[in-house]
Amino acid sequence: xxxxxxxxxxxxxxxxxxxxxxxxxxxxxxxxxxxxxxxxxxxxxxxxxxxxxxxxxxxxxxxxxxxxxxxxxxxxxxxxxxxxxxxxxxxxxxxxxxxxxxxxxxxxxxxxxx
Amino acid sequence: xxxxxxxxxxxxxxxxxxxxxxxxxxxxxxxxxxxxxxxxxxxxxxxxxxxxxxxxxxxxxxxxxxxxxxxxxxxxxxxxxxxxxxxxxxxxxxxxxxxxxxxxxxxxxxxxx
Numbered sequence: 001x002x003x004x005x006x007x008x009x010x011x012x013x014x015x016x017x018x019x020x021x022x023x024x025x026x027x028x029x030x031x032x033x034x035x036x037x038x039x040x041x042x043x044x045x046x047x048x049x050x051x052x053x054x055x056x057x058x059x060x061x062x063x064x065x066x067x068x069x070x071x072x073x074x075x076x077x078x079x080x081x082x083x084x085x086x087x088x089x090x091x092x093x094x095x096x097x098x099x100x101x102x103x104x105x106x107x108x109x110x111x112x113x114x
Numbered sequence: 115x116x117x118x119x120x121x122x123x124x125x126x127x128x129x130x131x132x133x134x135x136x137x138x139x140x141x142x143x144x145x146x147x148x149x150x151x152x153x154x155x156x157x158x159x160x161x162x163x164x165x166x167x168x169x170x171x172x173x174x175x176x177x178x179x180x181x182x183x184x185x186x187x188x189x190x191x192x193x194x195x196x197x198x199x200x201x202x203x204x205x206x207x208x209x210x211x212x213x214x215x216x217x218x219x220x221x222x223x224x225x226x227x
Contacts, residue, residue: 032213043118043204043218044157051213089157099169099212100147100162107156 002027004092006105013080013112021108023090024072030092033073034102035064038087047088048075080112115140118207118219126225132193135222139186139207146188147216148180151202160203163188164210192224200226 003026013019025033031052036044050057050064050073057064061080066073077084087109091102119138127133139146148160159172163182180190186207192199202223206216 034215036218041220043220046215046217049215093213099164100145100208100216101159101170101172102147102149102157102206102216103159104157 002030002092002098002103004090004103004105006090006108008108009106010109011111013110015080015082015112015114017080019075019077019080019084019110019112021075021088021090021110022072023074023092023105024070025092025103026071027092028068028071030103032093033064033066034091034093035075036089036091038089038107044089077110080110082112082114085110085112118205118217120203120205120219120222122222123220124223124225126227127195128227129195129197131195132191133195133224134189134191135203135205135224137188137190137205137207137219139188139205140217143207143209143217144186145208145210145214146182146186147206147208148188148190149204149206150174151204151221152200157204160190195226197226200224 006023034049037047038044061078063076087107090105121136145164147162151157162170166182177193182188202221204221206218208214208216
């Protein structure tokens with residue numbers, strides 16, 4: 001089955017700097033890659049997603065890139081703010097037998113210091 | 115549109131008991147997926163239901179079961195609770211369940227003593 005690895009496990013950045021989180025996946029048939037943000041006491045919230053027919057997608061300060069050949073995708077957050085502090089998860093989906101299943105990475109704890 | 119709701123939000127049980135958790139998906143969504151989240155294992159897929167049928171199942175013992183009703187609301191049941199079942203149980207809904215955005219509820223925090 002699909003396996004997703006996520007790095008780093010923790011990331012400390014100064015407010016205003018950029019943050020980058022990287023994920024690799026094992027199943028070349030996967031073709032949907034969402035990113036979620038989870039704050040303390042809440043469920044994961046989708047922040048951006050990308051499909052395999054797209055190499056890059058942006059939404060204001062957030063961007064995701066996908067390299068299908070290398071089987072890795074990355075989340076980029078620019079001009080970080082204290083409210084960006086949370087745990088971020090990458091995920092992969094899309095194999096024929098994966099109805100309703102997202103395979104998640106282990107998560108990255110992002111801390112933005114003022 | 116109202117988001118995904120889960121009840122109860124918190125639950126304390128003792129070993130050997132059973133528990134039922136409920137999930138109401140976003141209106142119009144027919145797929146409901148369940149996940150277990152623990153510090154050690156992260157987010158793990160339990161099962162997915164679509165139109166009252168289980169279409170997919172993760173690697174969990176048979177003590178974990180679920181069902182879906184005709185209005186797409188779903189329940190999951192854990193029988194003979196073990197200490198290791200303590201976790202945050204999350205449900206997520208989507209329109210049809212494949213390669214689509216899943217919207218998560220706030221979760222049910224289960225503590226087994």
